[in-house]
Amino acid sequence: MSESHSNPTASPIVSVRDLRVTFTGGKKPVEAVNGVDLSVARGESVALIGESGSGKSVTLRSLLRLHPERRTRIDGRIDIAGHDVLALGSKALADYRGKVASMIFQEPLLALDPVYTVGAQIVESIRRHEAISKEDARKRALELFERVRIPSPERRLDAYPHEMSGGMRQRAMIALALACKPQVLLADEPTTALDATVQIQILLLLRELQRELGLAILFVTHDMGAAVEVADRFAVMYGGRIVEEGPTREVIRNPRHPYTLALMQARADGAMTKGARLASIPGSPPDLANLPVGCAFAERCAYAQPACLQTRPEAVAISPSHQVRCLRTDATVGAMDRNHDTAPDTLSPALAD
Amino acid sequence: MIFYLLRRIVYTIPIMLGVAFFCFLLVHISPGDPLVAILPPDASAELQRQLMTLYGFDRSWPEQFFTWLWRALQGDLGTSIASGRPVAEEVFKAVGNTLMLACLATLIGFVLGSLFGFVAGYFSNSWVDRAASALSVLGVSVPHYWLGMVMVIIFSSWLAWLPATGAGPGGSDAWAWDWEHIQFMILPAITMSVIPMGIIARTVRALVADILAQEFVVGLKAKGMTDTGIFLHVVKNAAPTALAVMGLQLGYLLGGSILIETVFSWPGTGFLLNSAIFQRDLPLLQGTILVLAMFFVLLNLLVDVVQTTIDPRIQRS
Numbered sequence A: 001m002s003e004s005h006s007n008p009t010a011s012p013i014v015s016v017r018d019l020r021v022t023f024t025g026g027k028k029p030v031e032a033v034n035g036v037d038l039s040v041a042r043g044e045s046v047a048l049i050g051e052s053g054s055g056k057s058v059t060l061r062s063l064l065r066l067h068p069e070r071r072t073r074i075d076g077r078i079d080i081a082g083h084d085v086l087a088l089g090s091k092a093l094a095d096y097r098g099k100v101a102s103m104i105f106q107e108p109l110l111a112l113d114p115v116y117t118v119g120a121q122i123v124e125s126i127r128r129h130e131a132i133s134k135e136d137a138r139k140r141a142l143e144l145f146e147r148v149r150i151p152s153p154e155r156r157l158d159a160y161p162h163e164m165s166g167g168m169r170q171r172a173m174i175a176l177a178l179a180c181k182p183q184v185l186l187a188d189e190p191t192t193a194l195d196a197t198v199q200i201q202i203l204l205l206l207r208e209l210q211r212e213l214g215l216a217i218l219f220v221t222h223d224m225g226a227a228v229e230v231a232d233r234f235a236v237m238y239g240g241r242i243v244e245e246g247p248t249r250e251v252i253r254n255p256r257h258p259y260t261l262a263l264m265q266a267r268a269d270g271a272m273t274k275g276a277r278l279a280s281i282p283g284s285p286p287d288l289a290n291l292p293v294g295c296a297f298a299e300r301c302a303y304a305q306p307a308c309l310q311t312r313p314e315a316v317a318i319s320p321s322h323q324v325r326c327l328r329t330d331a332t333v334g335a336m337d338r339n340h341d342t343a344p345d346t347l348s349p350a351l352a353d
Numbered sequence B: 001m002i003f004y005l006l007r008r009i010v011y012t013i014p015i016m017l018g019v020a021f022f023c024f025l026l027v028h029i030s031p032g033d034p035l036v037a038i039l040p041p042d043a044s045a046e047l048q049r050q051l052m053t054l055y056g057f058d059r060s061w062p063e064q065f066f067t068w069l070w071r072a073l074q075g076d077l078g079t080s081i082a083s084g085r086p087v088a089e090e091v092f093k094a095v096g097n098t099l100m101l102a103c104l105a106t107l108i109g110f111v112l113g114s115l116f117g118f119v120a121g122y123f124s125n126s127w128v129d130r131a132a133s134a135l136s137v138l139g140v141s142v143p144h145y146w147l148g149m150v151m152v153i154i155f156s157s158w159l160a161w162l163p164a165t166g167a168g169p170g171g172s173d174a175w176a177w178d179w180e181h182i183q184f185m186i187l188p189a190i191t192m193s194v195i196p197m198g199i200i201a202r203t204v205r206a207l208v209a210d211i212l213a214q215e216f217v218v219g220l221k222a223k224g225m226t227d228t229g230i231f232l233h234v235v236k237n238a239a240p241t242a243l244a245v246m247g248l249q250l251g252y253l254l255g256g257s258i259l260i261e262t263v264f265s266w267p268g269t270g271f272l273l274n275s276a277i278f279q280r281d282l283p284l285l286q287g288t289i290l291v292l293a294m295f296f297v298l299l300n301l302l303v304d305v306v307q308t309t310i311d312p313r314i315q316r317s
Helices: A002-006 A056-062 A090-096 A118-129 A134-147 A166-178 A196-213 A224-230 A248-253 A258-265 A306-310 A335-352 B002-029 B045-055 B061-073 B087-122 B127-141 B144-158 B179-212 B215-222 B227-255 B258-263 B269-278 B282-310
Strands: A014-023 A030-040 A045-049 A072-080 A101-104 A184-188 A216-221 A233-238 A241-247 A315-319 A322-325
Touching: A014 A056, A030 A045, A030 A056, A030 A216, A030 A241, A045 A056, A045 A224, A056 A184, A056 A216, A101 A166, A101 B215, A118 A134, A118 A166, A134 A166, A166 A196, A184 A196, A196 A216, A196 A224, A216 A224, A224 A248, A233 A248, A233 A258, A241 A248, A241 A258, A258 A335, B002 B061, B002 B282, B061 B282, B087 B127, B087 B179, B087 B227, B087 B269, B087 B282, B127 B179, B144 B179, B144 B258, B179 B227, B179 B258, B215 B227, B227 B282, B258 B269, B269 B282
Parallel strands: A045 A216, A045 A233, A101 A184, A184 A216
Antiparallel strands: A014 A030, A014 A072, A233 A241, A241 A322, A315 A322
16 A cells, blocks of 8 residues: 555556445355455556356445445445545535546446436536536536437427437446546446447447546446457456456457456357357356355366365466466366367357258 | 416316216216205296296206306306305305315324324334324224214313314304404314325335435445435425325315315315215215316416426426
């Protein structure tokens, strides 16, 4: 910690250390996140990737402390732009939310208040954090609408969320999130609820805004294609932990965790041979109320050995910026290329008849 | 908005006609001869026939209906058999009294019911919630005439704080807005308010719990809203339904307070209906039911319009 204080320019704007989130509301505590380390530099965009229940959304929401306080235990340390998030009092927390870090939700129709116009909700947000007049706040909202390229913005400000199309609503949501000029933008599956063509537009918009405003973006998705468009860096989550992390290109070209590898092979797009069987990962995600002692992925892993069931793997550095939590990294060297070459061969007998 | 209003008003016309028809029919298929009450036991057949003609009971019922409807449209609801005075006059005086009482009761019920509902919804499944819920269940299920009698015993007999029955000192029926008169309203209004209070509390509790579980509340938190700010959003989301329930409750209280008005001898519509039924005073009974039904229809219209202005998702076009 003393290191980062002495050199603030190099310190990441988002720094998460050993984050553990446990939901205590049910019969058995659910360890949704256990031991996540993550950092995002200024102007960097990081994608948190994983399937449902991997803890990616829980991690993201912890950064704004959006989980119900009474039923959640959060341990570890979260520092965002100089704020020790877990130590903030309720007033300071409310001041921090939306101003320092803000969030885009998966389904804007549900995340916006249905009985207020979109414009009113943006104005409300601006006036919550800044002492400016209603007229000025509305002017700012109009500029934001132009910035996120909503057609006829003046009129749309007075629209209710249900009166807009899905893509338009997500643009409005982005405008709302940017209303108070935050330094960090958290996006919770921002394109999952949208049509494919609209998805691309929203992703490009996010990318553009990030570059223009120098935002740090932490972006949760289960869509690899979407992540590649926006992210500088990938962090792949499984069973509440980050299992592989590295620069986007490196992770895509050379995935070293068997789970990332399997995810890459399960992608439906790209150079699929016609008639080829779509690869999938056998088994189902681990029960978070009952995590195994060893590697959480071991049961479904093609490379698993007895040792994997006993020890929880520590991070192995593949390169200075690429880390993998796996005991079998030696076995996954070049596995991506190998599989690409062999896959058509293994399937060809089935295709022959 | 203007078109919506006009359309809604036009829609109420067939409803009102239907209501008028059914209230006429209901009264006419009920057993008993209305003239028995006013005829002397030894009345001649001739006198009986004369009275039948006078009140129009000798004609077929469709004929009676249209005559009655035509007169009602002109504001003439006929003459009370029992008192001989115009029905319209009696009904409107009673409606005024009931309206005062019902409005006050609904107001008390709405304020307390919303309060309990909000507290219970915000702290759902805590002891506060259970206490508020128990109170509202009690409010809905306690027999109101019994509650009225208990109130009279406690506050009038034992404590002698408030008068037990009537609507003014010395049995006078001229109302005035001074303490002399208002004190007569307090016990019946509180007794009556228990009904809407229970129902509104339960509705608001469910609404608030449902709203708080919605994603937009997380969205509000995420943009830095304080608990007070979020509370205002919850209120605006809960208001349309809560107001609708309040409007309907007011409608029920306008006609459904027969027992309470009888316990407190409050000269309202319930009291009037009660005596009209017992005296088989058909014109009075029909007139009272018709006027109450019209009030109900108008209230529904009002509730719909208010709801539409608050909640944009309700279609206007």
